Amino acid sequence: MQLPELTPHQIRSRCTEQSFERGLEYFHAGAIGNPVLQDWTLLATCQGSLPRPYRTSAELMPTGIAATRCSCPYDAEGDCKHIVALLLTYIEAPETIYRIGDLLATLALKPKSSLLQILSELLKRNPELAPILQVDADVPDTPPPGQLPLVEVYKERIDQIFGSGFLEQHQLRDVLIQLEKLVQHAESLAQVGESEFALAILHALIHQSIVRYADTLQWGEVPQFVNKCTKTFVQIATNEQEPLALLEHCRLLLQLSFEAEQVFTPFLTHLIEQLCSTQDTTDLQLTIAQHLDACLNRQTYVRLSLALYQHAGKTDAYLRLARSEREYYLLVHALFTCQRDDAAWKTLQECSLSVDEHWDLLKSPIAKRIPNFTDKLLTCLSHHDPNTAVPLYHKLIEQNVLSRKRENYEKVHEYLTALKTLYQRCHQENQWDTYLLSFYKQHARKRLLLQIIDGLNPTV
Numbered sequence: 194m195q196l197p198e199l200t201p202h203q204i205r206s207r208c209t210e211q212s213f214e215r216g217l218e219y220f221h222a223g224a225i226g227n228p229v230l231q232d233w234t235l236l237a238t239c240q241g242s243l244p245r246p247y248r249t250s251a252e253l254m255p256t257g258i259a260a261t262r263c264s265c266p267y268d269a270e271g272d273c274k275h276i277v278a279l280l281l282t283y284i285e286a287p288e289t290i291y292r293i294g295d296l297l298a299t300l301a302l303k304p305k306s307s308l309l310q311i312l313s314e315l316l317k318r319n320p321e322l323a324p325i326l327q328v329d330a331d332v333p334d335t336p337p338p339g340q341l342p343l344v345e346v347y348k349e350r351i352d353q354i355f356g357s358g359f360l361e362q363h364q365l366r367d368v369l370i371q372l373e374k375l376v377q378h379a380e381s382l383a384q385v386g387e388s389e390f391a392l393a394i395l396h397a398l399i400h401q402s403i404v405r406y407a408d409t410l411q412w413g414e415v416p417q418f419v420n421k422c423t424k425t426f427v428q429i430a431t432n433e434q435e436p437l438a439l440l441e442h443c444r445l446l447l448q449l450s451f452e453a454e455q456v457f458t459p460f461l462t463h464l465i466e467q468l469c470s471t472q473d474t475t476d477l478q479l480t481i482a483q484h485l486d487a488c489l490n491r492q493t494y495v496r497l498s499l500a501l502y503q504h505a506g507k508t509d510a511y512l513r514l515a516r517s518e519r520e521y522y523l524l525v526h527a528l529f530t531c532q533r534d535d536a537a538w539k540t541l542q543e544c545s546l547s548v549d550e551h552w553d554l555l556k557s558p559i560a561k562r563i564p565n566f567t568d569k570l571l572t573c574l575s576h577h578d579p580n581t582a583v584p585l586y587h588k589l590i591e592q593n594v595l596s597r598k599r600e601n602y603e604k605v606h607e608y609l610t611a612l613k614t615l616y617q618r619c620h621q622e623n624q625w626d627t628y629l630l631s632f633y634k635q636h637a638r639k640r641l642l643l644q645i646i647d648g649l650n651p652t653v
């Protein structure tokens with residue numbers, strides 16, 4: 194772990210001149226108290242204008258500063274003066290910073306009795322630490338399957354916030370304000386490296402909000418709040434380097450999604466999909482397969498399953514499911530991606546994709562891998578689904594006109610010629626004439642274009 198070398202110049206570039214000068218004064222006045230370095234997090238108290246000091250922290254990374262945070266109300270540009278004072282301490286007075294890693298390494302060598310002695314001494318001086326220790330003491334060493342003990346602890350607390358019984362709208366609003374504070378608490382725990390606690394709080398918030406949704410008037414506020422929690426959950430979990438009980442979280446949230454109102458399903462499945470890219474998700478796949486027939490949001494779960502198969506590299510299972518669920522776009526895309534081109538073209542002929550789906554194929558890396566992909570796709574589509582081919586030609590023509598280059602204009606000519614044939618084959622000569630006339634009118638000032646497409650006439 195190589196901590197960054199910071200310079201005063203770097204700090205200066207992160208804040209206003211005034212914040213820097215005041216921060217420098219704070220630093221020299223000794224305002225920074227108990228600076229601590231835990232992994233990549235630098236944190237300390239900073240004595241500001243109020244009697245109670247602010248909590249200020251900086252998240253470091255090998256190349257510098259990843260993020261900073263301060264509990265003061267400063268919300269103008271750049272870092273506040275307290276953060277400046279903290280960072281100056283890191284540069285100018287590193288010897289004053291307690292290194293938690295070193296400290297823990299030393300403590301690890303002490304016998305249990307000495308550690309208990311230290312804990313009791315700490316509690317005597319800081320009784321506010323007792324609830325934190327209590328939570329730890331309540332947690333059994335090995336969690337029983339299907340349960341995350343920390344989550345259970347927080348669920349109970351959140352349930353108390355919800356209170357018993359039905360919530361009127363104004364009551365719900367008060368509850369949500371308190372729940373928001375818990376989200377902020379989780380975020381600040383994550384900032385100081387306590388991701389496990391942070392995720393447990395968020396999981397409990399998601400769970401209880403969904404379970405208690407029935408006790409509200411089911412306004413949009415609760416789903417919105419759950420959406421926010423799932424996003425924060427993903428953010429914290431993906432930033433977390435240590436292996437966590439992530440899969441267990443996913444398992445429980447998946448189970449919850451089957452029981453939840455449909456409005457919550459997309460948030461939960463999205464969360465699971467985001468987190469499962471590096472995990473072995475075989476049992477999640479099985480669980481979904483078992484529930485699929487009873488799912489109200491079937492397509493959402495099909496998509497989730499496909500994503501899990503894809504992450505796990507289970508191509509055959511992916512293709513089977515995509516085919517049986519008629520997810521033809523995904524099927525074609527996957528076939529091309531794993532270079533089963535013949536099967537992909539065959540599928541394209543058998544099933545119909547929308548114009549947008551064809552467009553997406555044209556914009557995907559597949560189009561770069563296969564030579565003349567656009568032309569091949571157009572030919573294939575013109576034969577078996579001319580009604581989709583026509584609007585696709587329109588889109589391609591529009592796109593090429595926009596680029597204003599000669600070679601693109603030549604492409605326009607080619608597409609227009611093919612389009613004319615297509616219209617004729619569909620006996621839609623009138624539509625062709627209308628289209629061409631409006632095309633000429635719209636681009637009347639593009640002389641080069643008109644010159645190149647010269648010779649294309651209305652059919653009548």
Ligand SMILES: [Zn+2]
Nearest residue numbers: 263265273275
């Ligand atoms: Zn501050």
